[in-house]
Amino acid sequence: MNPKTLLIVYHSMTGGTAQMAQAAAEGAGDEAGVQVRLLRAPEAQPDDVLAADGYVFATPENLAAMAGLMKDFFDRCYYAALDRLNGRPYAALVCAGSDGQNAVRQLERIATGWRLRQVAPTLIVCTHAQTPEAILRPKQIGAADLAQCREVGAALAAGLALGVY
Numbered sequence: 001m002n003p004k005t006l007l008i009v010y011h012s013m014t015g016g017t018a019q020m021a022q023a024a025a026e027g028a029g030d031e032a033g034v035q036v037r038l039l040r041a042p043e044a045q046p047d048d049v050l051a052a053d054g055y056v057f058a059t060p061e062n063l064a065a066m067a068g069l070m071k072d073f074f075d076r077c078y079y080a081a082l083d084r085l086n087g088r089p090y091a092a093l094v095c096a097g098s099d100g101q102n103a104v105r106q107l108e109r110i111a112t113g114w115r116l117r118q119v120a121p122t123l124i125v126c127t128h129a130q131t132p133e134a135i136l137r138p139k140q141i142g143a144a145d146l147a148q149c150r151e152v153g154a155a156l157a158a159g160l161a162l163g164v165y
């Protein structure tokens with residue numbers, strides 16, 4: 001059987017989302033028969049989206065929205081992939097200083113437009129960064145949160161490998 005591909009697309013300014021995406025990739029990487037591609041949002045192209053069998057999208061919430069470079073990724077890929085991804089599985093990860101809900105709403109709405117199938121509740125990890133100093137500081141995501149991100153990647157990869165989606 002052809003190996004399945006899990007595409008993880010993320011943006012991160014101060015490192016939190018990058019650690020979350022990396023953890024999801026590690027969780028998925030334990031699954032034999034699933035190839036994991038971890039791409040920064042500006043690198044990801046429509047062909048990468050079309051070639052994948054499942055997705056993890058990971059973004060910070062910035063200014064009550066998903067990060068601009070993640071939005072740019074969706075803007076560049078949306079119509080090239082529309083109606084060509086129907087039913088494929090996805091999960092999303094959001095790194096937020098205090099909230100995250102608007103980024104979740106935006107991301108899930110786009111995924112709904114793509115007719116993707118959400119296979120896990122979107123995970124919000126809160127870094128409790130609210131002052132300018134804390135927001136600009138490099139982030140260290142805790143072990144428990146990273147374990148949840150690993151779980152998301154592992155579950156998606158297991159479903160892909162078993163062909164349950």
Ligand SMILES: Cc1cc2nc3c(=O)[nH]c(=O)nc-3n(C[C@H](O)[C@H](O)[C@H](O)COP(=O)(O)O)c2cc1C
Pocket residue numbers: 011012013014015016017018059060061062063064065095096097098099100127129134135139
């Ligand atoms: C310009 C800017 C705007 C932000 N706006 C929000 C916000 O609206 N809601 C929120 O929960 N966090 C907000 N944050 C905090 C980030 O989500 C938080 O620092 C997160 O850890 C960033 O992820 P990263 O480390 O992957 O860059 C903002 C950060 C920046 C730099």
